Amino acid sequence: MFTRRRTWAMLAAIALIPILLALAVALSSDRLAPGEGPPFLDRVTQNGLFTGFTAMLLAMPLFLPLTISVVSGDTIAGEAGQGTLRYLLIAPVSRLRLLIVKYLGTIAFTIAGTFILMVAGALIGAILFPIGPVTLLSGDVIGVPEALGRMALVALYTTVSMTGMLAIGLFISTLTTIPVGAMTGVLVTSGVSQILDNLPQFSWLHEFLFTHYWLDFADILRQPIELSSFGSNALLQLGYVAVFGALAYGRFTTKDILS
Amino acid sequence: MSGALPLAIETIGLTKSFGGEKAVDAISLSVPRGSVFGFLGPNGCGKTTTIRMLLGLAEATEGDILVLGQKIPDDLEQTLPRVGALVEGPAFYPYLSGRDNLIRMDSADKTADPRTRRERVQVALERVGLTNAASKKAGAYSLGMKQRLGLANALLRPRELLILDEPTNGLDPQGTREVRNLVRSLAAEGITIFLSSHLLLEIEQLCTHVAVMSAGSIVAQGSLAELQSRGETRLILEVDQVDASIEVLTKHGVAPIIVKGNTLTASVPPTIDVGLLNEVLVNEKIRVSEIRLERPNLEEYFVELTGEGFEVVR
Numbered sequence: 001m002f003t004r005r006r007t008w009a010m011l012a013a014i015a016l017i018p019i020l021l022a023l024a025v026a027l028s029s030d031r032l033a034p035g036e037g038p039p040f041l042d043r044v045t046q047n048g049l050f051t052g053f054t055a056m057l058l059a060m061p062l063f064l065p066l067t068i069s070v071v072s073g074d075t076i077a078g079e080a081g082q083g084t085l086r087y088l089l090i091a092p093v094s095r096l097r098l099l100i101v102k103y104l105g106t107i108a109f110t111i112a113g114t115f116i117l118m119v120a121g122a123l124i125g126a127i128l129f130p131i132g133p134v135t136l137l138s139g140d141v142i143g144v145p146e147a148l149g150r151m152a153l154v155a156l157y158t159t160v161s162m163t164g165m166l167a168i169g170l171f172i173s174t175l176t177t178i179p180v181g182a183m184t185g186v187l188v189t190s191g192v193s194q195i196l197d198n199l200p201q202f203s204w205l206h207e208f209l210f211t212h213y214w215l216d217f218a219d220i221l222r223q224p225i226e227l228s229s230f231g232s233n234a235l236l237q238l239g240y241v242a243v244f245g246a247l248a249y250g251r252f253t254t255k256d257i258l259s
Numbered sequence: 260m261s262g263a264l265p266l267a268i269e270t271i272g273l274t275k276s277f278g279g280e281k282a283v284d285a286i287s288l289s290v291p292r293g294s295v296f297g298f299l300g301p302n303g304c305g306k307t308t309t310i311r312m313l314l315g316l317a318e319a320t321e322g323d324i325l326v327l328g329q330k331i332p333d334d335l336e337q338t339l340p341r342v343g344a345l346v347e348g349p350a351f352y353p354y355l356s357g358r359d360n361l362i363r364m365d366s367a368d369k370t371a372d373p374r375t376r377r378e379r380v381q382v383a384l385e386r387v388g389l390t391n392a393a394s395k396k397a398g399a400y401s402l403g404m405k406q407r408l409g410l411a412n413a414l415l416r417p418r419e420l421l422i423l424d425e426p427t428n429g430l431d432p433q434g435t436r437e438v439r440n441l442v443r444s445l446a447a448e449g450i451t452i453f454l455s456s457h458l459l460l461e462i463e464q465l466c467t468h469v470a471v472m473s474a475g476s477i478v479a480q481g482s483l484a485e486l487q488s489r490g491e492t493r494l495i496l497e498v499d500q501v502d503a504s505i506e507v508l509t510k511h512g513v514a515p516i517i518v519k520g521n522t523l524t525a526s527v528p529p530t531i532d533v534g535l536l537n538e539v540l541v542n543e544k545i546r547v548s549e550i551r552l553e554r555p556n557l558e559e560y561f562v563e564l565t566g567e568g569f570e571v572v573r
Binding site: 003004005082083084086087088089090091092093094097254256257258 | 412
């Protein structure tokens, strides 16, 4: 996957988010009033280290899921579409092994994407804005090294948040030989899930939606780190991985490969 | 069919239904080890579906499959490393070079030795004549080059059986000849070759055994000689004395004779001694300006079996 130009193009696009954000903030002369624009945006000028966090908040609802759905929808459908699936299977690769390797590949991409976003954010923030101790949401102040550690944790938290969607993507990808269809399907599920999460009428459902905790990585910016949301999130994602992993397995291991 | 020969592929009542339609209908194939087995049939008759089942890509609706003595799909993982295959055209990662594609496919096979990988890939590339294009991206390959790369992929390891689905598709005459020579040299090494084709000529030139498939069923199967002998051998003569000739020929068991001007035609057993007939006629002072045997060709037989023309049957 990392030998493909497309993968690098998407990672570059992810890196562009914090860069664009920082440039926009740096070039505009008016100071934002606290609370205006996306959360944390007003803090970016005071401390460059906030660029990464802010960019993550911006990327989480759409852009990150978009790139992830491309990679995830492509897993099996892409191989099937170009015919290489049949040659992999007769190489031979067992179908279970192929699913696992493909799934791990999508996780590797997500880790790369979230870390690149945070690193690009820290770098551009350091270039354009002052850097210093970070005031957390709880009011406590942590030093720069610890702040960098928190950034890594945010990247990991968001990766965990994506594992459920990646499993859904893997399953959808076993259903078709048209990768674009699978990619769209994955993206649609994330959209639907986020919409449902915003409708109070479905509040009973909210905590079961795989997108429900996507923005809760902010809990890492508290002192001490608030782990309760992470716990529920990890459990929820694990549930999705189990269910959709099993569906993908059931579907893929009994499927006739006719492409 | 000789049941005593060890078989490379054996299917018993193999059936595949899609919906209610039987794409492959209870076929029983017996492919002897060491043979070059031609799997002949018009497009859409179920050849590729059969091959997919042999390789475990598709599940049989009914029937049993043995490949190299192993049950498919139960023993798939032990069997497939011994089998090289080209299924329904080659397929590659267009953004990787030819060489990297082979390396990737070989890495996918966890029973393949990574230490010899580069060398085996190189040998396979040389074997199909792709060394010069090995660093080019596969997406930029012509169809013929892709076909060769597909063959190289089938030859990454020493194989006991090669299943080649239309291996000369898309090749120019030169490439076609090279592939046929390659198949011959592989067969000479003792590898069993199962070759599907809709081209009769290809089968006649390459194969020792043939199965003819039509609309999902096997309509004929046996050694090439056996199948060829099922056609009609004809004796054609041009003589100056028609009546005297007919008398002589009839005495030697050649009958009935069709007369057209000075040309006589008769259906004869394939073992007939033309030299002897010629001698007898000449001894009777009959001038023979032409005498020849028209051997049956597979084409007539094939058309007889599968219907006129290479139309898609359904």
